[in-house]
Amino acid sequence: MSKRLTLGIFGFGVVGQGLYDIIKTKDLNLSIKKFVIKDPTKERSLPASLFTTDASVILDDPEINTVVELINDADAAYDITVRALRSGKNVVSANKKMIATHLEELVKIQQEHGTSLLYEGAVCGSIPIIRNLEEYYDNELLHSVSGIFNGSSNYILSKIFNEKQSYEVALKKAQDLGFAETDPTLDVGGYDPKYKLAIVASHAYGLYINPDEILNLGIDKLGNSDIQFANEKNYKIKLIPLAKEVDSKHVVLYVLPKFIRKDNILSNVENEYNGVLVKAAFADEQFFYGKGAGGHPTGSAVLSDITALRYDYRYEYKKHLESQQVEYSTDYQLEVYFRYADEKTLEQIQFDSISERYYAENFKYVIAKINLQEIIKKRDLIHQDGNFLAEII
Known part of the structure; x- marks a missing residue:
């Protein structure tokens, strides 16, 4: 009863x-x-x-x-x-x-x-x-939890890639519909999905992480050149938080814009919808889809x-409560696209390797491998006006 x-x-x-x-x-x-x-x-x-x-x-x-x-x-x-x-x-x-x-x-x-x-x-x-991570996956070895956790930024990106709207026009439309605030930084800056990721990490991996320790870069520096690059390479851009077990003792957490191929399941999550992708050792890949706001x-x-x-x-x-706890780590290598304005900026960032470099008068970028720790250390430099960084997955 x-x-x-x-x-x-x-x-x-x-x-x-x-x-x-x-x-x-x-x-x-x-x-x-x-x-x-x-x-x-x-x-x-x-x-x-x-x-x-x-x-x-x-x-x-x-x-x-x-x-x-x-x-x-x-x-x-x-x-x-x-x-x-x-x-x-x-x-x-x-x-x-x-x-x-x-x-x-x-x-x-x-x-x-x-x-x-x-x-x-x-x-x-x-x-x-949350209930699924708490109950269904309580004894599962989770490889990763990722997805689209923020309806506002996803709505903006959907308008950009599906209707060829500019970032500014798409943002204004999201604000008019009430999907984004007058100051949209919480959403487009990746803070909202970061808070959600910290909660997810607690139920997925037993971690208490101060959100301030998690890297978040958003889509607020996205420019027309980045959109053009994505279209030419047959990518979409999505803002994706990730909690990933890198080995049996360490988990990485971060929120970044990501170039994803159009056959990726997350590329079909559009507008204000959210999608959560759980990869587990035994259950394999499972996907949750639904309205993320409203x-x-x-x-x-x-x-x-x-x-x-x-x-x-x-x-x-x-x-x-489990005896063998995993720990939060920031030692993790990513492949990124980095569009920059000033050559001096590039000289101050330590990339592990650069595989592609493009240089034109108004559009300069590199495709490179970089450690997450370096992105965190140089966050302000990487995210200043005129620069945009996204992971390639």
């Missing part, structure tokens, strides 16, 4: 509204007691009595046993989550930055207080990747976590 849940929800934006739309269509043995919102003057589709601006109304209410956190502010989300878990309430969150940054501490708090924090909605919208897709993942709490579900973090 499932237990009855009384919900207090923080946030009534796109995901909060989407979640409410889904809940009202089903009989799930749960009820929503209160929403905490930031702006009390904004017109809402529900009675005013359901809303408050005071977090304590939810956090101090003994009747509310489940807190759903759906706000953008990672610091505020952290405070809400910690208070709720310590007061004996279970929490469902969709805040990937907050979870990625504080995961190790949040796991300890859950263990100390016997509470549960679930966050399927924080990674890849409607795709149930109120109803993300709301469905949040609801999946809420309904799991009716049966006292919690992540066990089994891979963190």
Whole structure:
């Protein structure tokens, strides 16, 4: 028999509204007691009595046993989550930055207080990747987890390669449709997929990694020359995070734009869709595909976590408890395309080898092997205006 849940929800934006739309269509043995919102003057589709601006109304209410956190502010989300878990309430969150940054501490708090924090909605919208890594792949030897984790940048790249739009036009369209923020750096700079990758690495490999230690280069320096190069070589460009086991003791993590061939399964993931590719020793290759953003897709993942709490579900973090831990490494060689503006820049970067070099008045690039550590060390130099780096896979 499932237990009855009384919900207090923080946030009534796109995901909060989407979640409410889904809940009202089903009989799930749960009820929503209160929403905490930031702006009390904004017109809402529900009675005013359901809303408050005071977090304590939810956090101090003994009747509310489940807190759903759906706000953008990672610091505020952290405070809400910690208070709720310590007061004996279970929490469902969709805040990937907050979870990625504080995961190790949040796991300890859950263990100390016997509470549960679930966050399927924080990674890849409607795709149930966290639960699968936690349960289905709990004893699997995972070679790698990669994919398209960010719908905004993927939408922009789809418009560029399928409709021949410029980066600027595609970005503006993504902003007009609400896929990208006014300041799109979080998405196009690769920060959003980096937070998601840190969470995935925890459930895939038992690693707690500070996201600041993971390299992320985005598509914000993408130029017409790079698009032309990709088209001539029959590539598409996708922004792809990767968690990969390089040997039995080490895992590499990074987010880079990548040139991928059109027969690669990820090349068919378009617009705001996400795709997660899991390569395992015994299950071989498996692919998860679904909408990565939007109120109803993300709301469905949040609801999946809420309904799991009716049966006292919690992540066990089994891979963190295994005796033979893998470690995070940055010692890994990649093949890259590097388009640069200034010859002096090229002289300051230590490539292991250069296999191709092109030099024209307005377009200079090399195809080269380089160690991930060198990219991290020279990140600012590599990513300054006039340069663009992408891995070739």
